[in-house]
Amino acid sequence: MQLTKFGQKYTQMSGIHQLMDDLGKAMSGQQNMKMLGGGNPAHIPEIDLLWREQMNIILNTSNEFESMIGNYTTPQGDITFIQAMVDFINCQYQWGITNKNISILNGSQTSFYFLFNLIAGTMSNGSKKKILLPIVPEYIGYADQCIEEDSLVGVKPLIEHIDKHTYKYKINFESLNVIDDIGAICISRPTNPTGNVITEEEVTRLAEIAEKNHIPFILDNAYGLPFPSIIFTEAKPIWTHNMIYVMSLSKLGLPSTRTSIVIANEEISHALSSINAIVSLSTGTLGQHLVTPILQSGRITDIAQNIIRPYYQKKSEHAIKILKDVIRDDIPYHIHKSEGALFIWLWCEHLSISSQELYQSLKQKGVLIVPGHYFFPGFDEEWQHKNECIRISYAMDEKIVEEGLIIIGNEINNLY
Numbered sequence: 001m002q003l004t005k006f007g008q009k010y011t012q013m014s015g016i017h018q019l020m021d022d023l024g025k026a027m028s029g030q031q032n033m034k035m036l037g038g039g040n041p042a043h044i045p046e047i048d049l050l051w052r053e054q055m056n057i058i059l060n061t062s063n064e065f066e067s068m069i070g071n072y073t074t075p076q077g078d079i080t081f082i083q084a085m086v087d088f089i090n091c092q093y094q095w096g097i098t099n100k101n102i103s104i105l106n107g108s109q110t111s112f113y114f115l116f117n118l119i120a121g122t123m124s125n126g127s128k129k130k131i132l133l134p135i136v137p138e139y140i141g142y143a144d145q146c147i148e149e150d151s152l153v154g155v156k157p158l159i160e161h162i163d164k165h166t167y168k169y170k171i172n173f174e175s176l177n178v179i180d181d182i183g184a185i186c187i188s189r190p191t192n193p194t195g196n197v198i199t200e201e202e203v204t205r206l207a208e209i210a211e212k213n214h215i216p217f218i219l220d221n222a223y224g225l226p227f228p229s230i231i232f233t234e235a236k237p238i239w240t241h242n243m244i245y246v247m248s249l250s251k252l253g254l255p256s257t258r259t260s261i262v263i264a265n266e267e268i269s270h271a272l273s274s275i276n277a278i279v280s281l282s283t284g285t286l287g288q289h290l291v292t293p294i295l296q297s298g299r300i301t302d303i304a305q306n307i308i309r310p311y312y313q314k315k316s317e318h319a320i321k322i323l324k325d326v327i328r329d330d331i332p333y334h335i336h337k338s339e340g341a342l343f344i345w346l347w348c349e350h351l352s353i354s355s356q357e358l359y360q361s362l363k364q365k366g367v368l369i370v371p372g373h374y375f376f377p378g379f380d381e382e383w384q385h386k387n388e389c390i391r392i393s394y395a396m397d398e399k400i401v402e403e404g405l406i407i408i409g410n411e412i413n414n415l416y
Contacts (some may be wrong), residue, residue: 005146034404035396037368039192039342040255041228042315042395046307047253054290068289075277076269077104081288084295085261092226092301095239097263103272104283108222110246113145113277115218115244115262119183120151127174129183131218132376134206135171137345137375137389139192139220142376152378153182161334165324167347168337169196173205178213184244185210188220190231190340193375193391195316197231197339203238211242216268218244223341228252229304231340232313241265249287251342252300252308257287312342312394315401319344319394322402326409331416345372346408347385352415354387362411367404 003383058064076082082099089095105111120131129151130202133142136154145243146152157169169191178185186205190197197365198206210217217240223230225237228251239245245263262272276283295301316338323344332349351358355371362369372389379386392408394401 009252017355032366033363034367034400034407036184036392036394036401036404036408037370038393040393040395041251041253041342042311044253044307044311050303051290052292054293057293058289064289068285069345071285072282072289073104074273074284075280075284076273077102077283078285081292081295084292088295088298088300089263090228091298093237093239094265095238095242097165100266101263101269103262103269105260105262105272105276106224106280106283108220108246108250108260109141109145109260110280111246111260111262111272112142112220114272114279115184115246115268115376116142116145116151116186117147118268118271118275119216120146126341128181130181132176132178132182133378134176134185135169135191135196135198136377136379137187137191137193137372137386138377140370140374140377142186142277143374143377154377154379155220156379156381156383161339162268164329165334166337168333169194171198171202171206176209178209178215182213184216184218185299186218186220187323188222189235191222192223192341193343193370193372194345195338195341196336197233197235200236200238207238207240209245211240214242216242216244216264218246220246220382222246222248223251227300227304227308229309230312231309232316233339239263244268249291250306252291254290255285257290258284259287259291261265315394315398316344318398319392319401319405322405323409326406326413328413328416331412333412342393343396344394345389347372347389347394348412348415349388351388355390356387358390358411358415362408365407365411367407369408 058068082102085102086097086099089097100370116131130153131151133154134153135157138154157173158172160168160170162168207217211398225231225235230251247261249257249259320335320338334347336345355373359369359371370391372391373386376386
């Protein structure tokens with residue numbers, strides 16, 4: 001079959017395709033693998049119980065279940081859920097948003113596909129716009145979102161060494177070249193894959209650069225505040241009229257409901273709803289119905305901060321300790337400072353093989369990780385660092401994580 005350029009682009013193997021294929025097979029039990037590669041959230045017992053209880057309430061409330069599965073929402077999302085989000089955000093942060101500032105879409109991946117192609121590509125006057133990623137490595141799922149090629153620009157970070165085996169990426173503002181072909185700035189906070197949390201000062205500075213250049217500033221908040229609050233450092237959510245704030249229900253333990261929340265100005269919100277009507281008709285209702293009462297009661301803050309955050313922080317600290325215990329101290333390995341999200345970002349300096357080859361070797365030993373070179377979208381510069389890093393998830397069961405990390409550590413020892 002002859003394919004269009006669109007077909008050729010979206011049927012080729014991509015990093016996100018490889019990641020989700022590995023994840024799906026491992027989680028379904030088709031492979032006896034220690035899944036330390038995917039972004040699937042942990043099954044936290046209290047959270048699993050919470051959603052089971054909410055589903056029981058829905059099942060035992062007259063017409064609630066039938067409404068949830070049997071009725072379309074508007075293309076903007078469920079009206080009750082949207083109002084609950086508006087009330088919650090205004091109560092928490094006094095942003096002064098209205099229901100016209102919110103659109104609900106079928107997952108963050110869909111949200112970024114809509115946003116990137118709304119803003120980047122060939123404009124009506126023939127000019128071309130791109131998305132600026134102010135720091136790479138950055139989320140693997142951004143890489144192939146844009147329909148038009150060469151629509152992402154990634155910027156090489158500064159590296160701050162904190163101690164012998166810990167470091168942190170920082171934005172190199174001197175290298176941020178926001179010229180006429182930049183249509184938007186986008187960054188995740190905390191960052192997938194590194195767990196990096198850019199400071200409030202950096203967020204404010206990026207927002208000011210975007211406003212000065214009359215472009216949107218997209219902040220990917222899949223792991224951040226106010227929920228799921230998988231963030232281990234002091235941070236404060238910031239939203240301005242030119243920001244697009246993207247949230248998700250996935251890391252609340254609801255990844256399969258595919259529910260994202262976009263807070264933006266009315267023009268962007270209306271555009272997203274219009275695209276959603278054409279592409280999806282409406283949004284899935286399961287996640288919205290489950291979470292609405294938790295938003296209305298305000299319980300979601302306590303759940304995020306006092307159950308979800310400490311659970312992942314403890315797992316992060318434990319995973320890092322295991323790696324440091326296993327990998328020989330004389331090896332030049334560096335772990336990115338863990339400030340949030342679900343991952344360890346491990347840099348093995350002067351690695352004798354590529355991260356892709358390390359991925360294949362570990363896969364043969366029954367451990368799945370993600371090779372680091374996929375996390376540099378829009379950055380084509382030759383940089384050995386790209387091939388010396390891997391992403392490791394610590395969200396799985398403790399025994400699986402421990403066994404997998406020991407295998408990874410021993411493999412690294414052998415390579416040196």
